[in-house]
Amino acid sequence: MSSAAEKLSAEFDPITIEIIQSSLSAITDEMFATMRRTAMSSIIYEVLDFGVALFNERGELASSGSGIPGFIGMLEPGVAAITKKFDADDIRDGDIFMLNIPHHGGVSHINDVVMILPVFSHGALIGWLANKAHWVDLGGAFPGGISPDATEIYQEGLQLPGIKVIDRGEVNQAVLDIILINSRVPETTKGDFWAGVASMRAGQKRFLSLAEKYGDDAVRYAMTDYLALGEKIARAAMADLPKGAFTAEETLEDGRVIKAAITITDDTFSVDLRGNPAQTKTSLNSSRDATFVDCQMIFKAITSPETFGNAGSFRPIELLTDEGSIFDAKYPAAMSIYYETSMLLFDLLWKALAQAMPNRLTAGHYASICGTFMGGPHPETGHVHGIVEPQLGGWGASKEHDGVNALYTGYHGDTFNVPVEVTEQRNGLMVDRLALNEASGGEGERIGGKGILLDYRILAEDWWLTMAYTRSETGPWGLEGGLQGSTNYVEVVKANSEPVRYSACTAIPLGVNDVVKVYTATGGGYGDPKKRSREKVLEDIKNGYVSKERAKEIYGVDG
Incomplete structure (x- = not known):
């Protein structure tokens, strides 16, 4: 002092x-x-x-x-x-x-x-x-x-x-x-x-x-x-963290590999992102500031999540990046869907630490903002407007608990979904269905939480849809033998046509009675599925979390 x-x-x-x-x-x-x-x-x-x-x-x-x-x-x-x-x-x-x-x-x-x-x-x-x-x-x-x-x-x-x-x-x-x-x-x-x-x-x-x-x-x-x-507070909490180097990597859906190395000492929490892919000619890039926030969030989650956060809370963090990479993109790179890059990194840092910290971190969650952008004239007023809604999804299971259903990502903080009544009245859409996604995946001794199925029905002509969901091909990762979760995607159903599946699209046209069906992922499971008790599996069947056929296949339980 x-x-x-x-x-x-x-x-x-x-x-x-x-x-x-x-x-x-x-x-x-x-x-x-x-x-x-x-x-x-x-x-x-x-x-x-x-x-x-x-x-x-x-x-x-x-x-x-x-x-x-x-x-x-x-x-x-x-x-x-x-x-x-x-x-x-x-x-x-x-x-x-x-x-x-x-x-x-x-x-x-x-x-x-x-x-x-x-x-x-x-x-x-x-x-x-x-x-x-x-x-x-x-x-x-x-x-x-x-x-x-x-x-x-x-x-x-x-x-x-x-x-x-x-x-x-x-x-x-x-x-x-x-x-x-x-x-x-x-x-x-x-x-x-x-x-x-x-x-x-x-x-x-x-x-x-x-x-x-x-x-x-x-x-x-x-x-x-x-x-x-x-x-x-932050430095005192670091005393309880495992020391050493922790790494993880993921293969993106376009084949590129992203990787992270975290080194924890008594004094520093160092995140090394060097060697990652170069910034792209798409908007799947993020700035170094956005990348540093990912480091802040995972650090806060494993040190003192119950206390306040200020600049002092993050002084132990060090970040290494390559200028011009997807995690440190330079002008004039497009960045409109930076949030998916940031979410991928947040999940990657989580994955790197989860094996060493099973009591603090869960298996992978749906790990996509699932930002859904729609707009057009209101069916009653004709007033042209646009709406934005991130989507809820499933969280991974932990050593002690099943995953949480229909929750926003760890990136979101105090975010809430738009109530159906507001969507219908203010935004001029009809919500045909909002339910838990019944897709298979995320089975384990502890099961991953369910994502959602949300159906928007368009009520006027000249509407449009833009979206970009990651984890649309590879579901959230499991831990200790838990199975991978399901995936995030959108289906657009037009009159007299087969559903068309999208992981990303830009301003595709929509008209009256077209339906946009949002599917978000089930989180990853934790532990060997064979260790899940018969009573819990039967309860899962009763709750619609797993089909009888899937229960017999994965758990060996005949419901």
Whole structure:
């Protein structure tokens, strides 16, 4: 601890400092609630596809609110991108910045728009607030801006290179006009923009009240102390981790091999991703910032998942990548489906550690965001809109428990599915069926959780579908003799036609009474299936988890 910090430590009592630290969490909670209540699109107010965070004056993550961990983790380099681009004299009270270019820091793909607000108290910078949310459409060659077929970022939508959209409290109307004219859903885009502004201004009000009550120095010290505590907790938890090198690899459906090596020592958690495939002329690429978040999430999961997360929590992590690889893609690589690359990596890191940590990590889960993008005119109003929905899937079994049915991926955090009633009323679709997927797979002494079967019926002409699901050919991996799970894919059923199966597609046309059938995977099983008790197998048959024929084949149980 520096002499200045020691002086401040003696000046402030620990109870006051803890109150301030708890208040930081309350601030981000209020930011989250404000965004949820004011957003226009269901991907934000229902799915909760966004994240908020608070930073100290140096741009280090001090408090992470609810939301998608992958979003929150990328916001710190987003603040760094703004401080790198703008001189200190050009960052003023009342400013709000926007950025959405993933290669330049803090962004995942163009649709995930980052908004950043500097907080000044008594004329000096005291911290930063940030908000990141998935906007439904920002133009580009494809509706919704998402396409597995994109070859460069220019096709994916309007780029916002760290611009000042609000200058000392005054909106730059020209910038906002450019954003809205490039969106296929300008009313929704405008609403989500102002929801982001409202979220940060709510946080700013609470942040300044905290500084006014306890003083700027106390708040600054509390944030510094909070980061030190986060690091202390993380390093203490590392003592219980297995030490050594752990590796895993997967063969992608196009034949390429991805690999990861994790080395854990007393002081470091090192992830080596060198030697992976080069970035592609598709959008299955991710930035280094997105890759680092994967490392943060798996590290947090195995160290202290029950405690808060801040910049200090992740100081033991080291990351090695090759520039220009799929995990560290360079401009102008397309990245609209970066989330599938990130999900593949998260699952790969999980797999590398699972053999050594069977009490903490399960067998593989469905490991795809299964992002489903649809749009067209509402059948009642004719208003053209787009919708975005990630899908639920099955989690892998563990040493002690069966896998969980119909849950979002480990990447999603506090995400929820859109209720059927909202989908039908607001989005103009009919949901014919939402049920557990009965596909075989994931059998073991402990069984993998089930994915879902979701049928969307289209009710108007001129609709479209875009999607890209990984694990569509090879299911989630099992552990200790548990069987592989089933797979993720979509079937499109048109009138008087056979179903057509897709693992990826871009803006395929849909019309009245076409049905989009979503199938998500069962998680991997754990342990030899022959060790599953007869009573449990009979219960599985009763619950529809396994057919009588499959039970006899795999478990040797005649139901």
